[in-house]
Amino acid sequence: MEFEETVLNRRMVRNFTPEPVPEEHVRRILDLAMHSPSAGFSQGCAYIVVRDALRRREVGKIQGEVDYAAGGFGEFISKAPLIIVPCVSEEIYHDRYREPDKLQDDGKEIQWPVPYWYFDVGAASMVVLLAAVNLGYAAAFAGTFDPIALRNFLGIPEKFHPVGTISIGKPAKDKRSPSLKRGRRPFDQVVHFEKW
Amino acid sequence: MEFEETVLNRRMVRNFTPEPVPEEHVRRILDLAMHSPSAGFSQGCAYIVVRDALRRREVGKIQGEVDYAAGGFGEFISKAPLIIVPCVSEEIYHDRYREPDKLQDDGKEIQWPVPYWYFDVGAASMVVLLAAVNLGYAAAFAGTFDPIALRNFLGIPEKFHPVGTISIGKPAKDKRSPSLKRGRRPFDQVVHFEKW
Numbered sequence: 001m002e003f004e005e006t007v008l009n010r011r012m013v014r015n016f017t018p019e020p021v022p023e024e025h026v027r028r029i030l031d032l033a034m035h036s037p038s039a040g041f042s043q044g045c046a047y048i049v050v051r052d053a054l055r056r057r058e059v060g061k062i063q064g065e066v067d068y069a070a071g072g073f074g075e076f077i078s079k080a081p082l083i084i085v086p087c088v089s090e091e092i093y094h095d096r097y098r099e100p101d102k103l104q105d106d107g108k109e110i111q112w113p114v115p116y117w118y119f120d121v122g123a124a125s126m127v128v129l130l131a132a133v134n135l136g137y138a139a140a141f142a143g144t145f146d147p148i149a150l151r152n153f154l155g156i157p158e159k160f161h162p163v164g165t166i167s168i169g170k171p172a173k174d175k176r177s178p179s180l181k182r183g184r185r186p187f188d189q190v191v192h193f194e195k196w
Numbered sequence: 197m198e199f200e201e202t203v204l205n206r207r208m209v210r211n212f213t214p215e216p217v218p219e220e221h222v223r224r225i226l227d228l229a230m231h232s233p234s235a236g237f238s239q240g241c242a243y244i245v246v247r248d249a250l251r252r253r254e255v256g257k258i259q260g261e262v263d264y265a266a267g268g269f270g271e272f273i274s275k276a277p278l279i280i281v282p283c284v285s286e287e288i289y290h291d292r293y294r295e296p297d298k299l300q301d302d303g304k305e306i307q308w309p310v311p312y313w314y315f316d317v318g319a320a321s322m323v324v325l326l327a328a329v330n331l332g333y334a335a336a337f338a339g340t341f342d343p344i345a346l347r348n349f350l351g352i353p354e355k356f357h358p359v360g361t362i363s364i365g366k367p368a369k370d371k372r373s374p375s376l377k378r379g380r381r382p383f384d385q386v387v388h389f390e391k392w
Contacts, residue, residue: 003202003330007228007323030387032203034380036322039339041375047387055390101374113343114359115314122318126232127203134199143235147309155392163310178297179237184230191226191243194251196351 001134010130012177013138014068014076016169020051021082021137029131029168030084036124039116040102044092045124048085048154048162059083062149063142063165072175076140080167084128085150087160088121121163128166138171197330206326208373209334210264210272212365216247217278217333225327225364226280232320235312236298240288241320244281244350244358252279258345259338259361268371272336276363280324281346283356284317317359324362334367 001009030047038044050056060078069075077083093116096102097109104110125141132139143164144150150162197205226243234240246252256274265271273279289312292298293305300306321337328335339360340346346358 001199003197003199003326004224004228006199007231007327010231012233027383028200031383032200034383034386035203035206037208037325037337041373041378043378043381043386045386046392048392049387049389052390110341113341114339114357115311116339118311118314119318119321119359122315123322125315126319126322129233130199131203141233143310143312145306145309154388157392160392161310163315177237182237182239185239187223187227187230190230190239190241191223191245192350193245194248196242196244196353196356 006130006134010133012140013171013174014073014140014167015172015174016076016080016138016167017172018079018081019170021168025135026082028135029128032131033124033127036120036127038120039093040096042093042096042120044089044117045121046087046089046160048087048156050083050085050154051081056080056083058153059085059150059165062146062153063144068142074175076167077142077165080169082168084166084168085154085162086121086125086128086164086166087156087162088117089160090115090117091159093117118163125163125166132168136170137168139166139168141166202326202330206329206335208336209367209370210269210336210363211368211370212272212276212334212363213368214275214277215366217364221331222278224331225324228327229320229323232316232323234316235289236292238289238292240285240313241317242283242285242356244283244352246279246281246350247277252276254349255279255281255346255361258342258349260341264338270371272363273338273361276365278364280362280364281350281358282317282321282324282360282362283352283358284313285356286311286313287355289313314359321359321362328364332366333364335362335364337362
């Protein structure tokens with residue numbers, strides 16, 4: 001699909017047909033995600049792929065899917081044929097910026113005014129969402145309120161933080177997020193030329 | 197350009213020809229960025245477009261461009277015909293999640309185990325980088341060490357945090373980042389099936 005079409009067609013879809021996502025597509029989506037940038041080429045992101053129905057059920061439970069379902073969205077985590085859990089390790093960034101080529105003149109690690117590990121995992125997750133759309137799927141990201149439960153259930157090492165779940169599958173009739181009623185902010189409020 | 201080609205062609209390029217980026221392209225790039233997702237459709241991102249040569253010089257100075265130039269990259273901020281400064285407001289997210297439809301059952305705002313505002317501005321910035329490549333440009337993101345100086349110079353309101361600069365222009369012969377010598381982490385170390 002054309003790049004701009006992919007971006008404009010993407011929206012959070014929270015209902016899927018049960019049709020499985022073939023391994024080849026899972027790999028293509030994640031290969032592309034691995035081509036997203038990272039500070040100092042730290043490559044601090046990792047992904048867990050969950051397709052087993054019982055395991056999806058458990059991930060849906062941890063993600064508080066019941067509350068989404070009560071809001072009319074349905075069980076869009078456990079019922080998606082594919083769940084990808086993006087994770088990021090802050091520690092890998094610190095390790096990278098303690099290597100000789102990244103140390104400051106005073107021999108110390110840089111200060112981090114922005115937690116760029118979250119910025120980078122956001123960029124990588126965006127590629128996952130778009131890559132799914134490009135292959136004819138729909139996707140929905142759900143943030144997590146319980147990263148520790150996700151970590152425990154999925155065996156994620158201490159140093160990695162799971163940031164949520166991306167549900168992927170062929171789109172079925174869905175309920176649009178009521179948040180969309182807020183309307184899109186106008187261009188001129190969001191973009192400023194030369195100065196704010 | 198095809199979506200996958202756009203992703204695979206994107207890399208950080210730190211040298212550009214002086215050819216200006218027309219207003220129409222600036223608007224297309226940022227229109228697409230505005231189609232990236234945000235928690236609760238908070239839309240907490242904003243962008244400053246800097247094209248004026250003197251102002252680019254100042255932004256380059258704030259971004260410590262001299263150090264990059266000493267490393268052999270050249271002045272890839274001030275010499276890019278277009279700089280986009282992505283900003284995000286944490287406050288807008290808190291305001292959004294204090295609206296009635298987002299409050300918890302106990303009437304309180306959710307806890308934020310992940311600063312999703314940085315995740316979202318990372319996703320939006322990724323769209324900017326890819327949209328530039330799709331239009332035949334190259335781009336480079338540089339994080340910031342001095343968000344306060346950027347804020348002061350660009351007149352950014354207190355509640356918005358500038359996260360860096362995206363330099364955009366037609367690609368010229370560039371020096372590749374030495375970080376790339378680290379090599380890409382292999383797929384099987386990054387992706388885990390069913391559990392880590």
